[in-house]
Amino acid sequence: MNIRVKVNGRLYEADVEPRTLLAYFLREQLNLTGTHIGCDTTTCGACTVLFDGKPIKSCTVLAVQADGHEVMTVEGLESNGQLHPLQSAFWEDHALQCGYCTPGMLMAAYGLLQTNPAPTDEEIREALSGNICRCTGYMNIVKAVQNAARQMAGENQEVIEEAAVSGTSTD
Amino acid sequence: MFPNAFKYEAPTSVDEAVRLMTEYGYDSKVLAGGQSLLPMMKLRIAAPAVLIDVNGIQDLKGWREADGKLRIGALVRHAELEHASELDDKYPLLSRTARWIADPPIRNRGTVCGSLVHADPGSDWGAAMIALRAEVEVQGTEGNRLIPIDEFFVDTFATSLNENELAVAVHVPTPGGPVAARYMKLERRAGDFAIAALAVHIVLDSEGRVAEGGIGIGACGPIPLRATKAEEALIGQPITEETIATVSRLVPEDADPADDLRGSAAYKRDLLRVFAARALREIAEELHGRVGNE
Ligand SMILES: Cc1cc2nc3c(=O)[nH]c(=O)nc-3n(C[C@H](O)[C@H](O)[C@H](O)COP(=O)(O)OP(=O)(O)OC[C@H]3O[C@@H](n4cnc5c(N)ncnc54)[C@H](O)[C@@H]3O)c2cc1C
Ligand code: FES
Ligand code: FES
Numbered sequence: 001m002n003i004r005v006k007v008n009g010r011l012y013e014a015d016v017e018p019r020t021l022l023a024y025f026l027r028e029q030l031n032l033t034g035t036h037i038g039c040d041t042t043t044c045g046a047c048t049v050l051f052d053g054k055p056i057k058s059c060t061v062l063a064v065q066a067d068g069h070e071v072m073t074v075e076g077l078e079s080n081g082q083l084h085p086l087q088s089a090f091w092e093d094h095a096l097q098c099g100y101c102t103p104g105m106l107m108a109a110y111g112l113l114q115t116n117p118a119p120t121d122e123e124i125r126e127a128l129s130g131n132i133c134r135c136t137g138y139m140n141i142v143k144a145v146q147n148a149a150r151q152m153a154g155e156n157q158e159v160i161e162e163a164a165v166s167g168t169s170t171d
Numbered sequence: 172m173f174p175n176a177f178k179y180e181a182p183t184s185v186d187e188a189v190r191l192m193t194e195y196g197y198d199s200k201v202l203a204g205g206q207s208l209l210p211m212m213k214l215r216i217a218a219p220a221v222l223i224d225v226n227g228i229q230d231l232k233g234w235r236e237a238d239g240k241l242r243i244g245a246l247v248r249h250a251e252l253e254h255a256s257e258l259d260d261k262y263p264l265l266s267r268t269a270r271w272i273a274d275p276p277i278r279n280r281g282t283v284c285g286s287l288v289h290a291d292p293g294s295d296w297g298a299a300m301i302a303l304r305a306e307v308e309v310q311g312t313e314g315n316r317l318i319p320i321d322e323f324f325v326d327t328f329a330t331s332l333n334e335n336e337l338a339v340a341v342h343v344p345t346p347g348g349p350v351a352a353r354y355m356k357l358e359r360r361a362g363d364f365a366i367a368a369l370a371v372h373i374v375l376d377s378e379g380r381v382a383e384g385g386i387g388i389g390a391c392g393p394i395p396l397r398a399t400k401a402e403e404a405l406i407g408q409p410i411t412e413e414t415i416a417t418v419s420r421l422v423p424e425d426a427d428p429a430d431d432l433r434g435s436a437a438y439k440r441d442l443l444r445v446f447a448a449r450a451l452r453e454i455a456e457e458l459h460g461r462v463g464n465e
Contacts, residue, residue, distance in 0.1 A: 001179065018179035018222070021209075040172040042210050042277065043362075054250075054279045060209045061280065062202075064179055065226060108276065129361040130274025 003067035007032065008076030016063045023047040025063035026073060034074035034103050038132070045131030048104035049073050055111035057130070074103035077110065085155070086110060086148040095144035097135035104131050109145045118149055174212035178221045185310055185339060188225055193312055193335040195221045201337060202226070203285035204248060206277050231339060234258075241343045242308070249278035249286075261345060264352035264372050268299040271354055274362040284338040287323065290330050290394065293364035297324065297395030299354060301387030302370035303343045311336040324394035346374040348382055351454040355446035356389070359433060365390040367428065367439040369398075369446040373410070373454050381405050386447065391439050392427035400424050401447065410455040419447035 004013050007030060014029055026032045026049070038046035040059050047059040050072040058071075077084035086106055089095070096102045105128060112119055112127035119127070124145045125138070133141065180199075182188040192199060200219035202208060203226070211217040225231060231246040234255075241262055243252070252258070253269035272278055272286075272295045286296040287307060306317040311333055323330050332338065356368040368389030376382040384405040386398035401421040408414045423440035430436050 017176070019174045019176055021173060021213075024173065040213065042206065045274070045276065048276055051279075055276045056279050057276045060206060060277075062179075062205070062209070062224075064181075065205075065224065111275075127275055130276045 001064050001067075003064055005063075005066040005068070006070045008072055014063075018062065018064050020063040021059055022049070022051075022061045022063050022066055022071070023058035025066075026058060026071070029063075032073050032075050036100055036103055038100060038104075043132065044101070045104040045108060045128075046101055048107045048131060050107060050111055053111075053114065055108045072107070072110075074106055077106060084110075084148075085151040086113070086145070089144040089148035089151065090141075093140050093144040093147060095136060095140040101131060101133040101135075105133065105141055109141075109148070112145070113149055113152065117153060119145070121146070172213040174209070175215060175218040177212075177219055179224065180221060181224045181227050183227050183229075185228060185230055185337060188223055188228060188337050189310055189312060189335060191221075191223050192337060195223070196334055199223055201288075203245065203288075204281035206273070206281035207285065207289045207291070225337070236345065239345050241345060242340045243283055243343065245282060245284040245337070245339050245341075247283050249273070249281050249283065250275065252283065253278060261350060262303075262343060263350065264299050264303060264354060264370060265343075267352055267354040268295050268370060271295050271356045271358075271365075271368075277362070284341055287341065288330055288332060288338050290324055290326075290328050291364070292327055292392060292394055293368070293390040294395060295354070295356065295365070295368060295370075295389060298368050298370040298387035298389030299372075300341060300343075301395050301397050302352070302372040302385035303387075304383075304385055305344075306342045307332075307338055308340040308342060309333075309336040310339050315339075317342065321397065327393045346383065348374045348376055349458055350374045351457045353450035353453055355450055357442055364433075366433040367391050367426075367442040367446070369422070369443055369450060371447065371450040371454065373405075373451075373458070375458055378409075379458075380407055380409050386422060388422070388426050388443060390428075390433075391443065396425055396427065398422045398425045398443075398447075410451055410458075415448055415451045415455070418451060419444050422447040 026035045036046035038044035042060045048055050049058045108131050124142050180191050199221035202222045202224040231244045234243045249269045249272045252265045283296050286294045300320045305320045307323050352372040354370050357366045370387040372385040374383035384402050388396040401418045405418050423443045428436040428439035
């Protein structure tokens with residue numbers, strides 16, 4: 001079947017078998033291997049991507065279901081060679097060891113910060129409860145998401161202040 | 172892991188979906204959120220020859236209130252009800268239940284109706300819809316019918332839906348007085364199905380007595396169950412410590428739990444008793460002061 005799907009802002013057209021799962025399509029047909037497959041049973045969350053802006057487990061959605069929809073993978077986080085604040089915070093705060101869970105953690109956290117830019121630790125833990133990490137013990141992951149949230153709020157603040165100084169409006 | 176090969180159909184109307192279901196019959200399966208069906212297909216427990224993906228049917232999306240009911244369309248996802256704060260006043264059990272289901276990414280895909288049709292005895296919506304005395308609206312070639320939730324679940328993974336009937340919505344009655352609800356669930360770890368779960372939905376009359384009392388039991392029998400004896404003892408009573416003690420002791424009497432990896436039957440029965448007491452106490456505290464004002 002032919003599908004048209006936007007991944008990280010780029011439109012792809014591809015021929016897929018109906019039984020192809022989105023995670024395998026991303027990895028094997030689009031070569032976006034940042035999305036990991038850990039359990040294949042909808043449990044671990046390593047395969048988490050955004051589907052129309054919301055985190056989902058891409059091992060449990062068919063690629064044909066993405067036809068006409070937008071997907072964002074971990075590769076879509078950095079822009080112009082600059083790591084996203086979440087990626088930098090994971091690095092700075094040692095929020096990963098083996099890194100297997102990291103793409104899923106980043107996407108679930110990204111999804112959270114889109115709707116809740118200043119979450120509590122409890123809200124972060126709830127948002128990441130479908131993502132399993134066997135290495136870190138989660139403490140540093142929660143810390144990194146907090147730091148990224150602060151950093152992103154600060155960036156927004158800077159933009160607003162710069163605009164105020166130069167007398168232009170942000171909107 | 173990937174499923175057996177299948178033919179993929181993506182109808183855009185309910186009529187077309189029903190026509191496809193009729194044409195393919197037993198060989199086909201409806202695909203809604205896919206959060207139960209796709210895992211089963213990957214494990215090859217299910218291997219339908221045809222998948223009828225209903226995600227593109229606009230008429231199945233969203234909810235609306237009309238004729239004393241809230242009609243929740245078949246494509247409403249768990250997460251939508253979790254975050255629908257505008258429904259909290261009249262239908263507090265919905266968000267209180269939704270937040271306990273699986274984990275956030277699964278809740279972004281899985282649907283309320285899919286969970287009911289899948290008919291897992293541990294379905295959180297199963298227990299909640301029993302408490303709410305919901306009805307499932309289904310459409311087949313002969314038209315629409317409403318199935319009361321007490322007639323909907325037949326056995327584990329079996330419902331009274333005919334082979335070519337599509338669940339199009341679930342209807343929840345609008346309460347006629349002050350309402351409060353609790354969803355109580357114990358799980359082995361975050362995101363798991365319940366060891367035992369209890370849904371309690373209470374509507375008071377102008378005298379502060381229980382006008383409607385619904386108690387649904389999850390994961391303690393072949394299907395979600397109603398705590399009939401406890402409901403009978405609750406109706407018409409003010410929620411006092413005495414009522415709470417009587418009612419909570421009666422709840423396990425309608426449960427039928429089994430010893431399994433999640434716990435012993437005796438443990439699950441006791442959980443239900445404790446859940447009932449906690450839920451009723453919290454509901455009484457919440458409604459106190461609003462009683463008689465409406
Ligand atoms: C790891 C994991 C943990 C989970 N934990 C929980 C939990 O704690 N509590 C809980 O309640 N659930 C849990 N679930 C199940 C989840 O809630 C599913 O979303 C739900 O059971 C099925 O809904 P769905 O929309 O995904 O249905 P699907 O998987 O698409 O379909 C399920 C079945 O229903 C049929 N069907 C679906 N919609 C219709 C319709 N409109 N008309 C006719 N037939 C239909 C399908 O043909 C299929 O047989 C869990 C799932 C996973 C993978
Ligand atoms: S690979 Fe998808 S949840 Fe583990
Ligand atoms: S860093 Fe190894 S699983 Fe999370």
